Amino acid sequence: MEYSHKLIEKKWQKYWEENDTFRTTDNNDKKAYILDMFPYPSGSGLHVGHPKGYTATDVFARMRKLQGYDVLHPIGWDAFGLPAEQYALKTGNDPREFTEKNINIFREQLKKLGFSYDYNKEVNTSNPNYYKITQWIFQQLYKKGLAEVREANVNWCEGLGTVLANEEVINQNGKMVSDIGGFDVIKKPMKQWVLKITKYADRLLEGLKDLDWPHSVKELQKNWIGKSEGLLIDFTCENKKIDIPVFTTRPDTIYGVTYIVLAPENKLVLDLVTKEQKELVEEYIQQTSQKTDVDRQDDSKEKTGVFIGEYVKNPITNEEVPIWISDYVLNDYGTGAVMAVPAHDVRDWKFATKYNLDIKFVLETKDNSKAFVGESKYINSELLNNVTTKKEAFEIISQKIINIKKGQLKVNYKLRDWLFSRQRFYGEPFPVLFTEDGEIALIDEKDLPLELPKTDYIKPSNSGESPLANIDNWVNTEYKGKKVRRETNTMPQWAGSCWYYLAYILTTSPNNLIDINSKEAMDLFKKWLPVDLYIGGQEHAVLHLLYARFWHQVLFDIGVVPVPEPFQRLINQGMILADNGEKMSKSKGNVINPDEIIESHGADTLRLYELFMGPLEASLPWSFKGLDGARKWIDRVYRMIDNFESSDHNNTNLDFVYNDVVKKVSQMLEDCKFNTAISQLMVFVNAVYKEKNVVYKKYIEGFLVMFSSFCPHLAEELWEKIGNKSSVYNQSWPSFDETKLVVNLVTIAIQINGKLKNTLEVEKGTNSDILKDKAKELISKALIDKEIIKEIVVPDKIVNFVVK
Incomplete structure (x- = not known):
């Protein structure tokens, strides 16, 4: 016997909406803030990969509610974005209308899946009530000296008319192109707003220690921040009387330096290059500007370079070594200059052997046919010969270089300050003004939000500015009696997602937020922060989490939030792949629409199947056979309730299996082991089928309460079917009796x-x-x-x- 999923799911979705079943409660001190990484509402809607993480948070949130917690389980929309902007530029339509249409599609799809989201808490980053607070937070960053306008070397995309982040640029046939549209990208110096995230580098590292995050994510964040302790050494070009500062963590290998290599973009290059080499060097600089930073750091790709014609003196040996430029050195790491020790660095070895440069071993090794990167006795090093530890050698050389005034101890970071400008119309306007004498002024808080202007047609700018530059009566205006010019850049999409988890707490009804800097807000933050469980994709393991933590720590410092970290527990769900193991994509035509699965098998089946596939963190191929199996088991649950008589009398036959299942399911859900928790529910169903038609009602009810987290629609129907009137969502999570487990x-x-x-x-x-x-x-x-x-x-x- 099968049940009609279409009728049952519509019935209970209507019931939940009419009764506002999932409204956030504030009844006691036990709280659970369960959060999804909110979606960008693209025109294509959801695919079957999206519900995996959303179902996991829903199961956990439902369990917490049944355990008596106040639960905050919200959803919203990361609504600013380049796709909407490009749509507007191509069609002339307002990106706000395009985005709103997509949001409505997404919302309906989520509701069809029965997620227990409190839509009263819904937020939209492109709503002025929302970005009013984004603008206010930016102003606090500016007041703390953490935001400034600075000339920076950026990824400029003429085709999209905007600066792109490194993550938005790909290599295509040796050229930099945008990942959206495949337009050419070049490196170009531009004045940009920059946020000084580097000021918080140590805090961001320290804060990771107490977070319940995957080890791999913590390591990614640590590597991105890239803290290293070393020495800043001046190598002097005697001919030009120019010092080249080099940061190194291995000053102990200074006797092995055979060349110095600079990033092509390093400003010293054009001062150092000889007349004979200038044309060659300029040509190489242009070639390098077409390569992405990711490609330049890829050790599998061949490194190239050019000798600039000059030499520097080694401050310890007084030997002269040549100066080269190469694409394997980045200008925004360290000083953009490296002392090359090819005998003891793999990249330097490859470069030196390619260009026939000297190689000097200063650490003892039995194999001189390749770079030796380990520790051993020092050789060919006057001050260090026979020293055996890196630590001692570091101290000896560092002291010597400091004493001759050629260097100093320094802590360095890979982390760069955050380029925060985009040349787009569809983004948060900066709440700043430029006066006629070039001064920067903040718009008064009482005048926020500064809204995007209304315009009939979004036209690209030909000046390298955003399309806002075309709207003269918005750009050039008066403020407090003075002529001013508004900033035509907008904030990046990251801005709204940096604090959206706070917005849910502040939201009283959709897009109606209370003042973030109020006592009421602080009381709410004390109740709900930090987020107890955050689930989202691995693709956000670095930048989103790093940027959000940075903003949160600033807000903590100025007394807006009561805790220093936003997300206590983090899980990255794996992808759902096509049935052949490939990543789903429109171009391959292998994307599966969840609406079709809901139509054919039901939302409960889709929810159950995606969590039963395997561990949440694993990326696994889709299987229609597995989907059919999930539906067959759900039908079996329906028949179990339909065919078995429940009794208030306990014949004790199911005592052990029921209590054992409750104990295991409860612990497995705490650990987010959803697939094994489902297996335990199956164990109980199998045990019931071995009984002779009569089953203890309390055990059936306990099963349905647990089952409701995974398959809420059918659970509600069966709960009603056995004679209960109130929603299963309002019941209590079952407890287990330890004595029954003996x-x-x-x-x-x-x-x-x-x-x-x-x-x-x-x-x-x-x-x-x-x-x-x-x-x-x-x-x-x-x-x-x-x-x-x-x-x-x-x-x-x-x-x-x-x-x-």
Whole structure:
């Protein structure tokens, strides 16, 4: 017998909406803030990969609600974005209308899946009430000296008319192009707003220690921040009287330096290059500007370079070594200059062997055919010969270089300040003004938000500015009686997602937020922060989490939030791949629409299947066979309730299995092991089917409460079917009785001369004489004509008859 998922799911979705079932409550001190990484509402809607993480948070949130917690489980929209902007530029339509249409599609799809989101808490980053607070936070960053306008080397995309983040640029046939549209990208110096995230580098590292995050994510964040302790050494070009500062963590290998290599973009290059080499160097600089930073750091790609014609003096040996430029050195790491020790660095070795540069070993090794990067005795190093530890060698060389005033100890970071400008119309306007004399002024808080202007047609700018530059009466205006010019750049999409988890707490009705800097807000933050469980994709493991933590720590410092970290526990869900193991994509035509699965199999089936596929963190291929199997089991649950009579009398047959399942499911859900929790629910169903039509009602109800987290629609229907009137969502999570988990039966091995003949199941602690009698009865045929000369009984374990 199958149930009609279409009728049941529509019925209960209507009930939940009419009764505002999922409204956030504030009844007690136990709270659970369960958060999804909110979606960008693209025009294509959801695919079957999206519900995996959303279902996981929903199961956890429903469990917490049933356990008596106040639960905050919200959803919203990361609504600013380049796709909407490009749509507007191509069609002339307002991106706000395009985005709103997409949001409505997404919302309906989510509702069809039965997620327990409180839509009263819905936020939209492109709503002025929302970005009013984004603008206010930016102003606080500016007031703390953490935001400034600075000339920076950026990824400029003429085709999209905007600066792109490194993550938005890809390599295509040796050229930098945008990942959206495939337009050419070049490196270009531009004045940009920059946020000084580097000021918080140590805090961002320190804060990771107490977070319940995957080790891999913590390591990604640590590597991105890239803290290293070393020495800043000046190598002097005597001919040009120019010092080249080099940061190194290995000053102990300074005797092995055979060349210095600068990033092509390093400003010293054009001051240092000789006339003879200038044309070649300028050509190389242009070639390098077409390569992405990611490609330049890829050790699998061949490194190139050019000698600039000049030399520097090694401050320890006084030897002159050549100066090169190469694409494997980035200008925004360290000082954009490297002292190359090819004998003890793999990249330097490859470069030196390619260009026939000297290689000097200063660490003892038996194999001089490749770079040695380990630790050993120092050689060919006057001050260090026979020193055996890196630490001692570091101290000796550092002290020497500091004493001759050629260097200083320094802590360095890979982390760069955050380029915060985009040349787009569709983004948060900066709440700043430029006066006629070039000064920067903040718009008064009472005048926020500064809204995007209304315009009939979004036209690209030809000046390298955003399309806002075309709207003269918005850009050039008066403020407090003075002529001013507004900033035509807008904030990046990251801005709204940096604090959206706070917006949910502040939201009283969709897009109606209370003042973030108020006592009411602080009281709410004290209740709900930090986020207890945050689930989202691995693609946000670095930048989104790093930027959000940075903003949160600034807000903590100025007393807006009561805790220093926003997300206590983090899980990255794996992807759902196509059935052949490939990533789903429109271009490959292998994307599966969840609406079609809901139509054919039901939302509960989709929810159950995606969590039963395997561990949440694993990326696994889609299987229609597996989907069918999930539906068959759900049908089996329906038949179980339909066919079995429930009784208020407990015949004790299911005592052990029920209590064992409740205990295991509860713990497995705490650990977010959803697939094994489902397996335990299956164990209970199997046990029920072995009964003779009558089952203890309390156990059926407890099962349905647990089942409701995974398959809420059918659980509500079956809860009603067995005679209950209120929603299963408002019940209590079942408890288990430890005394029912004590196994009172033991299996006794029955042996003759030590060889197993049979087994006997008895109550634990059964008397030895009774055991002997039962055993003799059970193997009586084997004892015929046998003389028993000894009877050995080990209580609760064995009965052994020794015979002639």
